[in-house]
Structures are given as C-alpha cells and as structure tokens.
Amino acid sequence: MLTKKHRLLATSAATALVATIITLGGPSSADAAVPATIPLALTNNSGRGDAVHVYVLGTSPDGRQGWADASGTFHAWPAGGNPPSPAPDASIPGPAAGQSKTIRIPKLSGRIYFSYGQKLDFRLTTGGLVQPAVQNPSDPNRNILFNWSEYTLNDSGIWLNSTQVDMFSAPYSVGVQRADGTTASTGKLKAGGYNGFFQALRAQSGGWSGLIQTRPDGTVLRALSPLYGVETGALPRAVMDDYINRVWQRYASATLTVTPFSNQPNTKYFGRVSGNVMNFTNGSGATVTSFTKPDADSIFGCHRLLDAPNDQVRGPISRTLCAGFNRSTLLTNPNQPDTSNANFYKDGVTNHYARAIHERMVDGKAYAFAFDDVGAHESLVHDGNPQQARITLDSFN
Template sequence: MGFAGAAVVGVPLVATPLLARARAEGGLPLTVVNSTGRYPNSSIHMYITGYHPVTREMGYVTSPGTFTPASYADNGADGLDIAIPLAGEGATSFVLPMLDGGRVYFSIDGRLRFSVVDGGGRPMLQEPAGAVESDPNFGVLWDFWEFTYNPNGMHCNTTMVDMFSIPISTRLVGAGEHTAGKLTDGGRDAIFAEVARQPGYERLIIGDGLRVIAPGHGIVAGRFSPTYFDGYIAEMWNRYRGADLRVSNEFGGFTGRVQDDGRMHFDGGIGAFDRPSTMDVFMCNGTFSRPNDAGGKVAAALAAGFNRSVLDRPYQPVDDRAAFYQHPVTNHYSRILHNHSANGRVYGFPYDDIVGDASYIQDPAPREVTITLTPFAGGEASYPIAQPPPVAQATVAAGAVVGQVRLADQEIPAAGFDSGYGVRRESCSEGGENVCAVANGDWVAYRGVEFGDQPMTQFIVRVACGAELGLSGLVQVRLDSETSPPIGSIAVASTGGWQRWLTIPGNMSPVTGRHDVFLTFASGQPQEYLNVRWLRFAR
C-alpha cells in the first residue's frame, strides 16, 4: 500500500481485561458500536488524533491507550496509515489516552489518508477537509467526533460545525450518565433531503450523499453566497443605531449601541465590534474572535443571535428555542440539523452551545464512553421542532422572498407570498403576476415584514374585481397567524374587470417591529371576488 506508521489493531480486543487495565493506567475505555444498518464492521475504520496534554505535540493513537507523536518520517508514498479496523463483528473495544483537542474519525468503504506537515517548526497532522475538492479524502464517506480527556474529566461532542455525514451518538458514564447526538429515526436521509430543498443551500451537499458542508465552508468552496446574511446584518446594525442591545453573561450585563463610526460599542470595558460579514457570522470569527472572557461571551451571544436570526430581540442571549431560525434569512443548515436531533441539541455552528443548545457533554470522573454509528435510515423528535411558519395546505411561491428582508413601506408583490391557501397566480396586465381566484376563507402569508420602530397605521392594496354587481368581500390584515384577530380591513367590490386595477387604502392598528403578515379574505358568498397585485404599509 505504500503506507508508513505505527501498526494498527487488527483483532478484536477482550473487553473485561481491557477495561481494568485502562482504568489502572489512566486511560478511558472506549466502545464503538456499528448500528448504521447499511455497512458491515469490515467496511468501517477508526482514526484517533489529538495533542499530548503536557508536551503539546500533535499525534495519533493506533494501539489502545498509547499516544504516538507525529514525525516527518511517518510519511509514506501514500501518506500515513493510522487506521484502526473495527472488530470482526459486534462492538469494538479500545482505550483512549488523555488528549487535548482529540478527534475520533470514522470512514466507510474507504480509508482516510493523513500526512505530516510542518506546523510552525513542529510536525503536525494534515487532517481531512470535507469541503476541499483537492483533498485526497474528498470522495470518501467520513465524519468525526471531538473530545478533550484530561485530569479535569472528559469533555466531548458530536460536532456538525464543519459538516455532517455519518450520524454519531455518544454515551458517557462517570459521576453521572450523559448522552448526546442521537438523531430522529431516518434523520440522516431527512437532513440531506431537507437541505436539498432549501433554496441556496442545495450545493452544500457533496457527492451522492457523502456529506453536507456548513455554509461558511461552502463560501470558501464557492458553493454558497458570501453575501447571504448581509441584508439581515445591515438591518440589525441600523436597528441598534437608535436602540440599546443588552447582553448578559456570568460576568454581568453589558449595553451596546452602534455609534457614528459604524461599530457597535459596549460599556463595561467590552469595547467595540466591527460590522460583521456573512462569513464572520457563519464561522463565528472575524469581529467575533475574542478571548474567552466577558468580551468573548458578548461576542458569542452576538454571533449566536445572528445565526439563529433572533438579534432583533433587545435582550441577548435569547433562550426561547421556539424563536430560533424563524426569519427567512437564517442558518438553515443549523436549523435542519436541530430539527432532526432527537433532543433538539446539535453543534450546528461554533457558538451553538450558547444557552445549552449544543450536543456537548462532560463528566469530571469518567469511567467509560460509547460511540455509536447510528442508523442512516427510519420516527419522530421528542421535543418541539422549530420551523419557519407552517405551509400546511400551502403552495410555496417561486417568487417568494428568501434571503432578504421585506420592508413594510415598499410594495410587496402579492404573488410572492411564502404560503397560501385557496389562491392561484396568473399573468398580470401590469407585468409579472398577481394573486387571483380569491374567495371566502382563502389567505396568503408574507414572512418577515419589517415595520420599523415608528408605528405604521395604514395598509394599501392594489386590487381588481370583475365579479358581478352585488358580490363583495373584505381584505383583512393579520399578524403572525391566519387566525389572529384582524388589525385592519378593506371592503372591495367590482372595479370593472379582473385586470382593471385600483389602489385602495385602509386604516389599521399601529404596528412596529417585524411580523409575518397574513392577508385573509372574507365574503358572505362562495364565489371568487378578488385579484390582488401588491400590498404595502404606511404611517
């Protein structure tokens, strides 16, 4: 094969003596269970890397409990082979030595190739990169699990910050028992299918179901828009030019506001944050790169607020999970992963541990850990799933606004509704399309309409009606649900034709902030009575 390096474990290990020896020598017993339902043990290999907690050398583990520092001499013609095969059948037993920044990789139907490179004068392992097409492992099905195991205990997570490929769950036993990472039944297939349906995210899928890469890595790879969050970022920056943003953490409470220099300044010695880029948001770096102190905690809360699209709330961090990812411009990659986690917790972006939403577990006195490669396919979540507004009985519009914010004082094309019931679209005499075939009980919805800080008290619609004389109805405005009380209504009747347009204003209760806007239609007769061209709001 042309590989160099330490020998691999080639036979199943005897569990009971191994556990006893591991505990005596300070290692942590590891059990790997293959429950993929698609792949036999013989097609799966494990790889363990990390940093020695004392010398800070980077290296690998191929024998139970034994750390080997990386050496330039390890490189062979095809790289470095550190593969550990699973047992011939059943569970595989192993021992983890103490490591900082450890990773346990798994590959299926192919081996991973590592190499030793110069890391600032010290040998470092070049590890796989799931978004880089030139990486020799690009075409291999692989994923990894992260841990730090030291005298303070075991700290581990089933990370999806960089990518998602192989579903992995963890059970850690010590002073307590902890679990993380389990997906809903059929979660893997469902994640790939939902990412493929999400506009702008479909190119994050690599190969024929190999992996989904995170949006930040998608930007680097030219697979995702580098300006995706720019509109939402601008909106938040403008919001906090005239209002305070308050962030609380274990160090205290801090108040920030965007100043004339275009930066968000916080009191309490936190300093200022530059306006972030889309890449800063997804990767939680750039302006959010801070030490793990009070300023770092503020940065983490801001980054989490952007990724979850809840930064419009003036008190951060937001701990209402049902509010996460409701804006059309949001980290849908993370949203989809959370939706298919059995307990709702995953690491979908670097600061996803804010308010405990990540798949992170720890124990100060660990005794054993089990990693399970869970089924790829087959259930239901055990927690309330956070999703964009429902589209039951709805048609998702080709012209819907996704990736930008709707401003209430600008014309919102009626045919660009995000969801609706009973209506259709047709070509409009004024260009584009209009909503048609409106009858009693129908509705259309527009997500994320921004009304601003000053109340708006009028709504205006452009309508046409060719119904017979005596047939009329109402256009009603409701906020956030088609069943909420109307805040205003306009009576409409014949305008002289189905494409003879008339602009009609109406009054409504004062509205500020951002809302999903529903137009509902009511008539005392069952016939179709209205076409709608556009709507907008005014003060």
C-alpha cells in the same frame, strides 16, 4: 466548560491542502480518579456493510501531536515534510455492522475519526498533521464517507461531543457511563433525520442545496458547513446580508443589551450602532469594544469581524452576537443571549443548516456552529470520573 478554537493553516500551494487543528480543553483542576486511559465502546448500528476504520488523534498533555492505538498507547507523529509526507497508518479496525468493539483512549485533546469502506489519507507537514479538508476539491479524502467526534480526556474528566461545525455527514451519537452506572448520551438523530436533513437543504431557497457534496456516482457524502459554503462559493456571500442590514438599522436607534455570563447577571454591555460600527459600553458608559458590520463569513465562522479572543469582555460579547446572528434572535429580543430554542431560526434569513440539524436531533442539541454552546444547546457529554466513553455509528435511515 468546553472551549473550541478553529485555526486553518495553509500548506504549500503545490499541495493545495488545508490543516484544521481543533483544540478542546476542560478545567485544569486535578482529579486523581481519572486513569491514564479509559475504555471507548464503539457500536455499529449503521446498517452498512462497509468496513469501518477508526482513528484516535490529538495532542498529549505534554504538547506532542500523535495518535493512539487500540490499547490506548500514544505514538507521537514523526517529522513531516514539504510537500506533506504520508502519516503512519493509525487506523484501528472498527466493528462490523451490528457489532460492538471496545478500545481504550488516552488523555488527549483531539478527534476520533471513523470512515466507511476506505481508510483516510493523513499527511504530515513540518508543522504537524494535515487533517481532512473536504471543502477543498483536491483533498484526497473528498470522496470518502467519514465523520469525527471531538474529545478531551484529562485529569478533570472527559468532554466528548458530536460536531457539525465543519460538515454534516455519517450519523453518530456519543455517550459517557458514570461511576453510578448511569449513561448520558447526545447527538442522536430522529428516525428519518439523516435523509430529512438533506431534503430540507434541497427544499430551502437561497442556494442552501449547494452545500451538499456527492461522489461522482451521485452518492451523498455530506453537507459542508455554511462557512465553507461561503468560502468555496457553494453558498452565496450575500445570504445573510438582509438580516445583517436590519440588525444594523434597528440598533442605530435602540440598544442591544448583552449579559454574557449566566452566573453574573449584573455584568452587562450595551451596544449601539454608529455608521458601520456597533460600539459596546459598560455600565459606566465607557466603550469596551467595537464590531465592524459583519458579513456571512464572519457570522458562520464566528471569526474575522466577530473574532472572539479568550478574554472576559470582547470574546464573551462576540460569542453572544455570533449565536444571535446564526439563530436570528437579535431582532426579536434586544436582551441577549436569547437562550430559548423556541425563538431560534424564526426569521426567513437565518442559518438554515443549523436549523435543519437541530430540528432533527432527538434532544434538539447539536454543534452546528462554533458557539452553539451559548445557552447550552450543544451536543456534549461530560463526566469528572468517566467509566466508559461511547460512540455509536447510527443508522442512515
């Protein structure tokens, strides 16, 4: 199972930079068949003439942060500074348009970045790597077209996903070749999906077009996630209030039943609202956890008032609530999670960013918010004995 933890670490106010550390982890059981490195095939179907720069960054099994070169050799970052100091150039030349290139990736948990036309600006603080945070207008990468995939390679195999948790930008898809020669892939947009996504945001009332970021010349670079939109003021903080109020009103007089584990159908929790709090009880009637009425920030980030600790009770309930709020299924189904995508995003008040992304994916799957894996709707490939990982830079048309 893929677990995802987002932590924002502020650097000094003078630098006005934000570090985002994402950790992905898979099962810990050993599998000697997984070598120290595996090939990663990069294919450039973007149709763009810009030079591509690739970065393989992450945390090694022994806990060191660093980067890998094209041969898969890991290099630990040197000590950083305050203010942050420039990181070593970890870029790998990517394939030209219409071409492919194979590099090797080592056992890491981290990200594979790619940028068009310009190298990314990475810095090092005393606490580690400062990754791009383009929700900050002063971030040096603000006007660079780039994106990233998340991956974990360990003794149990590979987990590789496309992600839009932080932003929707340059299109790409991911894949893995299995030992039997077959390939699993995900993350590919439908024809016209890239431009169609931005058109959908522009057409959506309620301020959703404010998520779109452009260069000074008007070139579209990305759309921020709703979480960053709310945090920066690009999206109104009250954007989910009407739905939140209706949910709180409904479950003041009805029960919300949460069955968080698909393989444990008898593990159920029962939610009822009292004032500003939704209390959850177990089958014995004992209160196991409570949630204060959330806001849009908590919903889009699946954090703060919907925090999900890595436990067996509050975390799984919170994941379920987060998915229900983002997909707007809490009023149409009192039994959660609702895992049928036919029921998602039907309310006028919903996560329209996530809706627009999922509607434009070939297989309907995406990581449009942190717990989009509830019900297995995430864009993830996994294999315990991977022969090759694949990232395809897809067309913008």
